[in-house]
Every structure is written in structure tokens, then in C-alpha cells.
Amino acid sequence: xxxxxxxxxxxxxxxxxxxxxxxxxxxxxxxxxxxxxxxxxxxxxxxxxxxxxxxxxxxxxxxxxxxxxxxxxxxxxxxxxxxxxxxxxxxxxxxxxxxxxxxxxxxxxxxxxxxxxxxxxxxxxxxxxxxxxxxxxxxxxxxxxxxxxxxxxxxxxxxxxxxxxxxxxxxxxxxxxxxxxxxxxxxxxxxxxxxxxxxxxxxxxxxxxxxxxxxxxxxxxxxxxxxxxxxxxxxxxxxxxxxxxxxxxxxxxxxxxxxxxxxxxxxxxxxxxxxxxxxxxxxxxxxxxxxxxxxxxxxxxxxxxxxxxxxxxxxxxxxxxxxxxxxxxxxxxxxxxxxxxxxxxxxxxxxxxxxxxxxxxxxxxxxxxxxxxxxxxxxxxxxxxxxxxxxxxxxxxxxxxxxxxxxxxxxxxxxxxxxxxxxxxxxxxxxxxxxxxxxxxxxxxxxxxxxxxxxxxxxxxxxxxxxxxxxxxxxxxxxxxxxxxxxxxxxxxxxxxxxxxxxxxxxxxxxxxxxxxxxxxxxxxxxxxxxxxxxxxxxxxxxxxxxxxxxxxxxxxxxxxxxxxxxxxxxxxxxxxxxxxxxxxxxxxxxxxxxxxxxxxxxxxxxxxxxxxxxxxxxxxxxxxxxxxxxxxxxxxxxxxxxxxxxxxxxxxxxxxxxxxxxxxxxxxxxxxxxxxxxxxxxxxxxxxxxxxxxxxxxxxxxxxxxxxxxxxxxxxxxxxxxxxxxxxxxxxxxxxxxxxxxxxxxxxxxxxxxxxxxxxxxxxxxxxxxxxxxxxxxxxxxxxxxxxxxx
Amino acid sequence: xxxxxxxxxxxxxxxxxxxxxxxxxxxxxxxxxxxxxxxxxxxxxxxxxxxxxxxxxxxxxxxxxxxxxxxxxxxxxxxxxxxxxxxxxxxxxxxxxxxxxxxxxxxxxxxxxxxxxxxxxxxxxxxxxxxxxxxxxxxxxxxxxxxxxxxxxxxxxxxxxx
Numbered sequence: 001x002x003x004x005x006x007x008x009x010x011x012x013x014x015x016x017x018x019x020x021x022x023x024x025x026x027x028x029x030x031x032x033x034x035x036x037x038x039x040x041x042x043x044x045x046x047x048x049x050x051x052x053x054x055x056x057x058x059x060x061x062x063x064x065x066x067x068x069x070x071x072x073x074x075x076x077x078x079x080x081x082x083x084x085x086x087x088x089x090x091x092x093x094x095x096x097x098x099x100x101x102x103x104x105x106x107x108x109x110x111x112x113x114x115x116x117x118x119x120x121x122x123x124x125x126x127x128x129x130x131x132x133x134x135x136x137x138x139x140x141x142x143x144x145x146x147x148x149x150x151x152x153x154x155x156x157x158x159x160x161x162x163x164x165x166x167x168x169x170x171x172x173x174x175x176x177x178x179x180x181x182x183x184x185x186x187x188x189x190x191x192x193x194x195x196x197x198x199x200x201x202x203x204x205x206x207x208x209x210x211x212x213x214x215x216x217x218x219x220x221x222x223x224x225x226x227x228x229x230x231x232x233x234x235x236x237x238x239x240x241x242x243x244x245x246x247x248x249x250x251x252x253x254x255x256x257x258x259x260x261x262x263x264x265x266x267x268x269x270x271x272x273x274x275x276x277x278x279x280x281x282x283x284x285x286x287x288x289x290x291x292x293x294x295x296x297x298x299x300x301x302x303x304x305x306x307x308x309x310x311x312x313x314x315x316x317x318x319x320x321x322x323x324x325x326x327x328x329x330x331x332x333x334x335x336x337x338x339x340x341x342x343x344x345x346x347x348x349x350x351x352x353x354x355x356x357x358x359x360x361x362x363x364x365x366x367x368x369x370x371x372x373x374x375x376x377x378x379x380x381x382x383x384x385x386x387x388x389x390x391x392x393x394x395x396x397x398x399x400x401x402x403x404x405x406x407x408x409x410x411x412x413x414x415x416x417x418x419x420x421x422x423x424x425x426x427x428x429x430x431x432x433x434x435x436x437x438x439x440x441x442x443x444x445x446x447x448x449x450x451x452x453x454x455x456x457x458x459x460x461x462x463x464x465x466x467x468x469x470x471x472x473x474x475x476x477x478x479x480x481x482x483x484x485x486x487x488x489x490x491x492x493x494x495x496x497x498x499x500x501x502x503x504x505x506x507x508x509x510x511x512x513x514x515x516x517x518x519x520x521x522x523x524x525x526x527x528x529x530x531x532x533x534x535x536x537x538x539x540x541x542x543x544x545x546x547x548x549x550x551x552x553x554x555x556x557x558x559x560x561x562x563x564x565x566x567x568x569x570x571x572x573x574x575x576x577x578x579x580x581x582x583x584x585x586x587x588x589x590x591x592x593x594x595x596x597x598x599x600x601x602x603x604x605x606x607x608x609x610x611x612x613x614x615x616x617x618x619x620x621x622x623x624x625x626x627x628x629x630x631x632x633x634x635x636x637x638x639x640x641x642x643x644x645x646x647x648x649x650x651x652x653x654x655x656x657x658x659x660x661x662x663x664x665x666x667x668x669x670x671x672x673x674x675x676x677x678x679x680x681x682x683x684x685x686x687x688x689x690x691x692x693x694x695x696x697x698x699x700x701x702x703x704x705x706x707x708x709x710x711x712x713x714x715x716x717x718x719x720x721x722x723x724x725x726x727x728x729x730x731x732x733x734x735x736x737x738x739x740x741x742x743x744x745x746x747x748x749x750x751x752x753x754x755x756x757x758x759x760x761x762x763x764x765x766x767x768x769x770x771x772x773x774x775x776x777x778x779x780x781x782x783x784x785x786x787x788x789x790x791x792x
Numbered sequence: 793x794x795x796x797x798x799x800x801x802x803x804x805x806x807x808x809x810x811x812x813x814x815x816x817x818x819x820x821x822x823x824x825x826x827x828x829x830x831x832x833x834x835x836x837x838x839x840x841x842x843x844x845x846x847x848x849x850x851x852x853x854x855x856x857x858x859x860x861x862x863x864x865x866x867x868x869x870x871x872x873x874x875x876x877x878x879x880x881x882x883x884x885x886x887x888x889x890x891x892x893x894x895x896x897x898x899x900x901x902x903x904x905x906x907x908x909x910x911x912x913x914x915x916x917x918x919x920x921x922x923x924x925x926x927x928x929x930x931x932x933x934x935x936x937x938x939x940x941x942x943x944x945x946x947x948x949x950x951x952x953x954x
Contacts (some may be wrong), residue, residue, distance in 0.1 A: 253853060495837060544839035588848075589857035590885040591943045595840050601848055601855040609836040609848040609855050 011052050012105050013238065015097070018045045022094050023308040030087050036177050036184060039076040042090075046072055049097060060110045061100045067122040068093045074126055077188055089121050091308070172203050176213060176221050186212040241334070244294055251284075251291045252584040256603055258284040259581055263605035288582070295335070299377045299386070300328040302341045306348055310373060313352045320359050320370045321352055327377035332384055336478055339458045340386065343451040347388045347474050348373065350448075355392030355472055365469065367391065383502065389473040395466035397423040407431060424466055428452045487583045487602070489610065490561060490574040492540045493547030496610045497574075498583050498602055499561060503615040505569060507577055508560040515558045520671055522651070522735050528560060528571055532669055534651075535562065536738065537571045538622040540613075544597065565619035572618070581605065585612060597621060650739050650767075651719065652760060653732040655701045660736065660765040662758070663719060667770040669727070670720040671735060679716060685777070688718075690727065695720070698777035699731040700768070704753050721774060728777040730768075807903070809925075809932060811896035812879055815867040817913070819892070819933045820899065820925075825881045829895050832875040833858075842943055846891045851880065858889040864940060866916030881937050888941045899932060901925040909933065 022045050029038045050065035068090065074080045096115050103111045173187035190206040204221075207213045213221075258280055265277035307323045314321040332340075356362075356371035363369050376387040397420040404410045404426045415423070426432060430449040455462045460478035479502070487498040508530065510518060519528050519537065526537040537560065541547035560571040583602040592598070596617035604610050650662035674688050679697065681687070686697040697718065718729040739760045753773060757766045774781050809820030810829065835847030835858055846860035858878065862870060870876060876891035905926040909918050913933065920940045925932040 256853060495839075546837075546839045586855040588855070589888065591845060591857050591859070591888070591941065592838060592841060595838070597840060598838070601836075603850050603853060603855065607850050608834065609850050611836065611838065611848070 008056060008104070010238075011056065012101055015049050015052075015101055018048065019094055019098055019101075020304050021045065023091070024304050026087055026090055026094070027307045027311060029082060030084065033082040034078075036076070039072065040177070043069065043072045043076050058100070058104065058110050060113065060115060061097065061104075063119060064093060064096050064100070064115050067119050067126075071122050071126045078184055080126070086125055089118070089125060091311075092118055093122060172221060176207070176217070182207060182212050186210070239294070244291070245335075247291050248295065251288050254284055255288055255582050256584055259605035260607060285582075292333075295333050296331040297334045297337055298329045298331055299337065299340075299384075300325075302337060302344060303328060303375055306344070306373075306375065309345065309348055310352055313349060314356075317353060318358055319352065319356055321356055322370050322372050324372060324374045325376075326374070330377040330379060330384060332478070336458050339454060340476070340478065343454050343462075343476070344386070344388070346448075346451050348375075351388065351390040351392065351472070355390045355394070357393055361393075365393075383477050383479055386476040386478070387473055388476075389471060391471040394468040394470055394472055395424050395427065395464070396468050397421075400424060400426055404429070404432065424464055427464070428462070485583060485585060486580055487612065488561065488580045489578040489604065490540075490559070490572075491576045491578065492544065492574050495546070496578065496604060496608065497540070498604075498610050498612045499563070499572075499615065500599070500612065501580060503563045503565065505562040505564055508558075508562060508571065509577075510558040510560065512556065515556065519558065522671070522738055525738065526573075527738070529670065530562065530571070534665060534668065534738070535560075535569060535571045536624050537573055538618065538624055539573045540618075541575070543618055543622050563615050563619070565616050565624065568619065568624060570619055570622075570624040572615075583610075583612070650760060650765070652736040652739050652765060653700075653717075653719065654734040654736050655704065656733045659701075659704075660760070660763050661700065661704075661732070662739070662760055662765045662767045663730070663770060665738065667721050668719055669722040672718045672720055672729070673715045674718060675715055676713065686731075688729065690720075690729070693727060695727050695729045696777040697729040697731050698773055700773065701731075701733065703773055703776050704766075721770070723781070726778065726781055728774050728781060730770075730773055730777070807901050809899050809901055809934065810879065811899050811932060812877070812890075812892035813894045813896060814861055814865065814892055817933060818896065818927075818930050819861075819935050820901075821879065821881060821890075821935050821937055823898060825883075825937050827880045827882050827887055830878045830880065833878055833889075844943060846876070846889075849878065849889055851887065851889070854887070856880065856887050856889050858891050859941060859943075860891050861940070862891075862893075864916070865920065866914040881941070883938065883941050885941075890940070899927065901927075901932065 022042060025038050025042045025045075029035060029042065032038065046065050046069045050062055050069050053061035053065065071080070071086070071090070075082055075086070080086075096113070096118055099113065100110050103109070103113070173191060176182045177184050177187055186207065187203070190203055190210065190212070193206055194201075194203065201209075204213075204218050208215065208218060262277050262281050265273050268274070303325060306325075310321050310323050351373055352371075356373070357365065357367075359369035362371065372391050374387070374389040376385075376389065378385055401410075401415050401418075401423045404423070405412060405415055409426060409429050409432060410418075427448045428451075430447070432447055432449065452462050455476055455478065458478055460476055463475045463477075464472065465475070466472040486501040488501060488504055489496050489498050491497075508528070510528075519526050521527075522534075526539075527534045528537055529535070559574050559577050561574055561577065562569060562571050581604075583604075585600045586602055587600055588595075588598060597614055599612045599614040599617075601609050601611050649665035651665055651668050653661050653663060655661050672690070674690075678688050679686050680689075682694070682696075686699070687694045688697065689695070695718075697716075716731050717733065717735055718731055719735075720727055720729050753769050753776075755767045755769045757764055759765070771782075808823040810823050810826045811818055811820040813819070830851075833849040833851075835849050837847045838845050844859055844864040846858035846863075849856050849858050860876075862868070870893065874893070876893065877895050878889040879892055879895070880887050880889045902925070907924050907926065909921045910924055910931060913921060917933075920936050922934045922936050925934065
């Protein structure tokens with residue numbers, strides 16, 4: 001970019017901002033054609049640009065804005081009523097202005113674009129008499145200036161230094177009308193008195209003398225007129241982004257040094273030093289927060305362009321689309337915000353071009369002819385979620401599957417084993433584009449894979465949910481900021497590691513007997529019962545292949561860091577938990593990029609380097625996230641969408657004779673082991689005494705007609721399910737494993753006590769009808785009879 | 793450098809090398825590529841990393857990867873208690889520290905004394921050594937820094953072995 005005068009630079013920045021505002025104002029005006037505040041604001045914006053461009057001698061810019069302003073002034077004065085045609089032309093004018101500004105920014109001059117057609121149309125629209133508001137006794141309005149006059153008038157651009165100041169203050173009439181003190185007619189008639197009737201008094205005086213406005217209202221208006229726009233301009237300054245970035249880096253270093261000093265001071269007996277370091281601690285935190293804030297911007301700054309894009313696009317495609325936004329003021333780090341711009345535009349274009357149907361199609365499908373595109377942003381757990389939802393035709397897995405097959409992205413065999421949800425995720429593969437024909441709107445070879453890549457580049461994830469015929473939701477999750485994060489430091493095999501606080505749910509400390517009692521092994525996989533639900537445990541030292549490698553090793557004290565990885569929870573077992581501190585994320589060198597378990601490194605208070613754990617990667621490597629195995633094709637598999645498919649965690653148990661049975665983990669409250677000798681008989685039922693209650697048992701092998709292994713055992717393995725103070729125990733031969741199962745991928749061979757069977761971990765596994773098994777143990781289980789009274 | 797270092801028969805008559813020892817051998821890297829030489833630094837080990845990764849060090853607030861040159865060159869490990877020193881070199885991807893036994897002096901070499909790597913060095917080392925300079929009574933092995941810090945082939949090997 002060439003060097004520009006400061007004043008030109010300022011003009012460009014300000015005008016770009018104003019134009020974005022103009023776009024949304026014009027679209028809002030279309031919904032509300034008579035709105036005086038909107039018209040006033042639009043008029044002022046164009047007037048500002050016109051005035052300044054005249055002052056800076058940009059004649060093209062002035063010519064275009066001049067005719068635009070004339071049209072707008074007639075709209076504002078109620079002489080014309082806004083028509084869609086006018087909106088289009090005005091938007092076109094905004095584009096023309098934007099083009100000229102870009103040219104000025106790039107080359108320093110306007111270039112020689114031809115805007116004659118546009119000017120002619122703007123002029124023509126002014127001339128066409130629409131519903132003119134006739135005012136009583138209003139003198140004949142001057143004819144709108146002809147095109148030649150306009151151009152001629154511009155031949156000799158007269159610098160108007162006053163224009164800059166003049167526009168900074170809204171006119172008194174506007175202020176009065178906006179505040180509702182007087183009607184536009186009264187102001188217009190007073191203005192006409194001034195300009196045509198030769199009344200030399202000031203506007204306020206005329207209005208007062210006509211009794212159109214009270215003195216108090218006038219005073220209020222004059223006051224707000226003087227401090228209106230000015231105060232905003234006076235209280236904010238523009239700052240170069242590079243400067244902010246440099247500040248951010250410095251603050252990062254300061255935070256590190258602060259950590260070091262605070263730690264150092266805590267070991268000294270010098271009260272003054274401790275006090276100063278605490279003060280430093282506070283100030284550094286506040287400074288950091290402040291600098292972070294300067295980089296935060298509301299997401300609206302990228303969203304504001306969407307309505308315009310949608311309007312243009314839906315006109316081109318012959319569709320009718322309404323844009324709705326929720327959470328516009330959600331704030332994001334500007335660098336992150338910047339990188340969401342392109343993916344967002346792409347998704348919006350896709351939705352309008354491909355997803356939302358034409359009004360005819362929508363009526364035929366029984367929908368509102370007007371489609372809705374919903375943008376939603378909200379904070380959740382230290383992340384920002386952005387959703388783009390349309391109510392269009394949805395993504396048909398059959399179509400996607402056929403297309404992927406056709407393109408050779410997936411084999412027929414693989415496809416046949418994929419769930420609909422996995423198939424829909426194929427759209428994120430490189431080389432996939434669903435547009436039947438390449439359109440000029442979105443089918444330009446830039447596919448969803450680019451969107452996904454861009455999101456992942458900033459540490460985010462993208463997910464899609466679609467219902468055929470009802471619509472699609474794309475959900476983007478991105479971190480708030482990348483530079484400084486709060487983290488928990490833990491130790492493992494003598495080293496310290498940092499865990500981003502974002503993933504942290506809670507800490508559990510087990511001591512002594514509790515370590516062996518509360519941690520159970522399910523087929524070699526340790527689990528901990530956290531408030532009734534089973535939490536898979538991952539030993540950090542084993543995952544990182546550090547420290548002693550004894551699988552059966554027990555510890556006196558166990559620290560479990562409960563973490564959230566995607567939509568799963570797991571417990572990370574570490575040697576000790578230190579504390580939480582703000583850490584500055586430093587990238588790892590090229591030589592270490594191949595290790596997924598680490599997200600980066602940081603320098604701790606004592607100057608030691610610590611690795612930052614990538615919780616998601618650790619979870620995937622330890623197979624806590626089963627879906628991770630299929631990454632690349634299914635893209636993290638299925639998550640949470642009940643309507644399409646559902647992943648369920650199953651407790652896999654053995655029933656003897658090699659029969660495997662899956663029990664939904666939701667129906668497992670506890671796993672218990674009872675000595676055979678404690679099993680007593682009541683009538684035809686087996687029971688044990690358990691926690692002061694009688695626990696009825698049902699042997700699943702008997703219940704399902706299996707022979708059982710017959711081998712006498714000293715203990716019985718029992719899966720306990722409790723609800724409303726009632727419990728039943730399902731006796732199994734052995735506890736095998738916990739597995740993830742897609743419920744869609746099973747056969748429905750219904751048999752007594754089964755809901756079907758499925759392939760789980762490459763074995764045929766029957767799925768237990770838990771309800772009927774429970775009823776076999778306790779026929780009254782689901783009755784609301786008082787607990788404890790078991791009719792056995 | 794306009795002229796390839798140590799290429800025999802060129803006019804690049806002399807070249808300065810920062811020297812260091814590894815398992816009794818004298819090595820050198822061109823003085824221009826060396827950012828600084830520092831004594832032993834506490835390193836943080838990186839689990840799951842290839843064996844040539846010596847760990848991470850804190851170099852005035854920057855996190856730098858340290859390469860264990862002995863391992864990289866297929867030499868036996870340092871004996872217990874022997875602390876390595878750091879030769880921090882500039883590379884395309886930022887600074888990297890080379891862990892060495894002992895720092896030597898800066899030596900001026902003469903291109904006329906340049907030879908191909910001797911047979912006495914290990915096979916791993918031969919790939920990473922440009923050649924040798926005959927000095928009075930010893931041999932200076934010139935290390936190829938870009939190839940030394942590029943662990944990609946090593947990573948691929950490790951992956952295959954797994």
C-alpha cells in the first residue's frame with residue numbers, strides 16, 4: 001500500500017465503518033420504509049462522505065454521493081417513499097463508493113470508473129414522483145437537478161472545510177424529529193420559511209414562535225445536539241493493530257516475569273518485597289485483562305456484512321431469506337474473529353445457495369415461503385460457539401454417500417458401514433463439492449474442507465447436524481484467545497505439565513483405602529465412580545510412557561483431574577496437583593510437531609519449561625474417545641444428535657459360552673462383587689443384603705436361557721441399578737469392558753430379554769432389554785410403592 | 793555464504809568453525825550459524841519424543857528444543873553426571889540448541905585441508921557430516937547443521953518401527 005496522508009487514511013477508515021453501517025441501515029429501512037431515525041442516519045453518513053470527498057477533491061466519489069444524497073434527502077423529507085428498486089440502487093451506490101475507496105486506498109487515486117449509469121438511475125428515481133407528502137401552503141418544490149447540472153456543478157469542486165465540522169453535529173431539526181418533539185412536517189415548513197420565505201431567524205426560534213415545540217424540549221435538543229456525536233469521537237481513538245499485538249506480547253512476557261517474582265518473593269522473609277510483589281501481581285493481572293480487552297471485538301463486526309450478502313444472493317437465486325441473529329455482542333479476540341470471516345461467509349453462501357429452497361418448493365413442502373438463516377453466538381466453557389442454522393432442505397446422506405462414492409473418496413464397503421451422521425461429515429473431505437452444477441455463487445471449488453481447515457487452524461472445531469427436509473446447523477467452536485491461558489500445573493514422574501483450565505471440570509483426591517475401593521478395573525481399564533457415573537481413568541505416566549510401568553501398581557494417594565474432551569469426561573491420574581496460574585503459550589519447535597499429546601510449552605514461575613497437555617489428543621490416544629480412531633473419515637464420529645444416530649456407552653459383560661452382552665452405561669449405577677456365601681434365597685428369588693436394603697438379584701444367564709459357564713466361583717459379579725431408592729442386581733459371569741456403540745448399526749433380532757444385537761469391538765454382542773431384566777428381579781421396580789417393601 | 797563451505801578446490805581459503813567435542817571427536821559448525829554458546833541448562837524432557845530430543849530449555853523466555861547430538865550421531869550416551877553444554881544455532885525454524893560434551897575454541901580452517909568424512913565415524917554421523925579438516929594432530933568434523941536439526945526422516949523411521 002502506498003503512503004497516504006493521515007487525513008486521507010482517517011477518512012478511509014471512517015468511511016469503511018460508515019459503509020458497513022449503511023448497508024445494515026438500508027436493509028433495516030426496507031423493513032421500515034418510513035423510519036426517520038434510519039433515514040437521518042443514512043443521510044448523514046452519505047453527507048459526511050460527500051463533504052469530505054469534496055474537501056479532499058475526490059470528484060468521482062463526490063459525484064456519486066451527491067446524487068445519492070439528493071435522493072436520500074427527498075426520502076428523508078418524505079417527498080418520496082422507499083421502493084425496493086431504490087434500495088437496490090442505493091446499495092449499488094454504497095458498493096460504488098466502496099470500490100472508489102478501495103481504489104484510493106490501493107493506489108491513492110480514484111481511477112476512472114464509469115458511474116454514469118448509476119448516477120443516471122439515482123437521478124431518475126428522484127424525479128419520479130412517488131407519494132409526495134403534500135404540505136399545506138408548501139411552495140412548489142424545486143425540480144430535482146438534472147444529470148448535467150449535477151456533473152457541471154462538480155466540475156469545479158469547491159473545498160468545503162466546514163463540511164467536516166458541520167456533519168459532526170446533527171441538525172437541530174433532525175434531533176427534534178428523532179426525539180419525537182415535533183413532526184417532520186413542522187420542521188420542513190420552518191426550514192422552508194428560512195430558505196424560501198426569507199425568515200432570517202434561527203430554526204428553533206421559528207418553531208418556538210409557531211408553538212410547534214416547547215422551550216424545555218428545545219433546550220434538551222440543543223444540548224444533545226452539541227454533545228451527541230462529538231462525545232463518541234472525543235472519547236475514542238484509533239490504534240494500530242500491530243501496536244496492540246506488540247503490547248500483547250509484552251504483557252505475556254510481563255506475566256511470566258510476574259510469576260517468577262511472585263514465586264521468588266514467597267520464599268523470602270522480606271515483608272516489603274512480598275507486599276510489592278503482591279501489588280505487582282494485581283497490577284499485572286489487571287493490565288493483562290485490559291490489553292486482552294482492547295483486542296476483543298463483538299462478533300457483530302463480521303456478522304454485519306451477512307444481511308447484505310444474503311439479500312444480494314437470495315435475489316440472484318430467486319429466494320426469500322430472512323436473517324436472524326442472536327448474541328451479536330459476543331466478544332472474540334480480533335485475530336480469531338478475522339479468521340472466522342471467510343468460513344462464515346462460505347457457510348452463509350452455501351446455506352442460501354444450496355440449502356434454502358425457492359419459495360415455490362418451500363410452499364410445496366409445507367414451509368413458510370420465506371427461509372430463515374439464524375446466526376447464533378454464545379460463550380460456553382471458555383469457548384465461543386457460533387452456529388449457522390438454516391431451515392432448508394437439509395443434507396441427504398444418500399446423496400452425499402453417492403457423491404463420495406462417485407468421487408472415490410470412500411469405498412462402497414466402508415460406506416455401507418457408515419452411519420448417516422458419518423456420511424454427512426464426508427462433506428468436510430477435500431475434493432468434495434455437492435453442487436450439481438458449478439454456480440457463480442458458491443460452487444467455485446472451494447469446499448467445506450477449506451472451511452474446516454481454517455477453523456482448525458485457530459484451534460477450533462466444526463460440526464454439522466442435519467435433518468433432511470428440516471434444515472442444517474453448522475456449529476463452530478473456537479477458543480476465546482490464544483496467547484495467555486489459565487492452566488493447572490500437575491506433576492507426573494517428576495516433571496510438571498500444564499493443563500488448560502478450559503478442559504478442567506474438577507479435582508478428586510483419593511487417599512488410603514479409597515484408592516483401592518473406589519477405583520475398579522473393567523477389563524484392565526480403570527474406572528472411578530464419580531457421583532454414581534463411571535469415569536474412565538487415564539494414567540498420565542502410562543500415556544506419556546514415563547515413570548514405572550507396573551500396571552498393577554497402587555498408590556497411597558491418587559489425584560484425579562476430571563477433564564472434558566469434546567463431549568466426554570475422563571479422569572487423568574497424576575502424581576500431584578500444584579496450582580493454577582496464567583501461562584503464556586509458546587509454540588513447540590518443528591522437531592516436536594509430530595507429538596500430538598502436547599499443545600505447546602510454557603515457562604513456569606521458577607523458569608522451568610513445562611509442556612502443555614493437549615487434553616483432546618491425550619483422550620484420543622488413550623482411546624477414551626473411541627470416535628478418535630475413525631478420525632479422517634467420520635471426523636470424530638458422532639456426537640449428541642439424537643435424531644440422526646446416537647452413540648451409547650455400553651458396559652460389556654460376559655455370560656459364559658462366549659456370549660457377550662451390552663448394558664447401556666446409563667443403566668449401570670455400580671459394579672459390585674459379593675461372596676457367594678452372602679447370597680440368600682427369598683422364595684424363588686436370590687437376594688443379598690446391600691447397604692441396609694435387600695437387593696434382589698437376577699442371573700442374566702438364566703434370564704436369557706444361557707447355560708452359564710457352570711464353573712463354581714467364590715464371588716458373584718453384580719451390576720447394580722438404582723432408581724428411586726430401589727435397586728436390583730444383575731448377575732453376570734464377568735465384566736469385560738466399556739465400549740461405544742452406535743445404536744443405528746445393529747440388527748433388530750428381537751428375542752426375549754433382548755433389544756437386538758450389534759457388533760461391538762468386532763464381537764457380536766447382544767443388547768440387554770434392561771427393563772425386562774429388572775422386572776424379572778423385581779416386578780414392582782417401576783411402581784411408586786415405598787422403597788424397601790419388596791414383595792418377593 | 794556465497795561459496796559452499798569446505799568445498800575442495802575453491803577459493804574460500806579459510807572458514808571459521810566453533811568447535812566442540814563429542815565422545816572424543818572434535819566437531820565444528822560454521823561460526824556464522826552459531827547464535828551463542830552457553831553452559832549447562834536445566835532441560836525439560838519431552839515424553840514420546842524421538843531419542844535425539846534432549847529436551848526443552850528456557851533461553852531468556854524462549855522455549856528452545858535441545859538436540860542430543862550424541863544420540864543423533866549414534867554415539868554412546870554421556871556417562872552419568874557428565875553435564876552437556878549448549879551450542880545454540882540459528883536454523884530456518886528458529887533457534888535450536890545442540891547438546892555437546894565440551895566447548896572448544898574457534899578454529900580457522902583451510903579449504904585445502906578438506907577431506908571426505910573418515911571411515912572411523914558412525915554411519916549415522918556420516919550422513920550429517922560434510923567432511924573433515926586435517927588439523928595438526930587431529931581431525932575437525934564439519935557438521936551439516938540443517939540436516940542435523942531435521943528430524944523428519946528420523947520421525948518416519950520411528951513411526952515405521954512402531
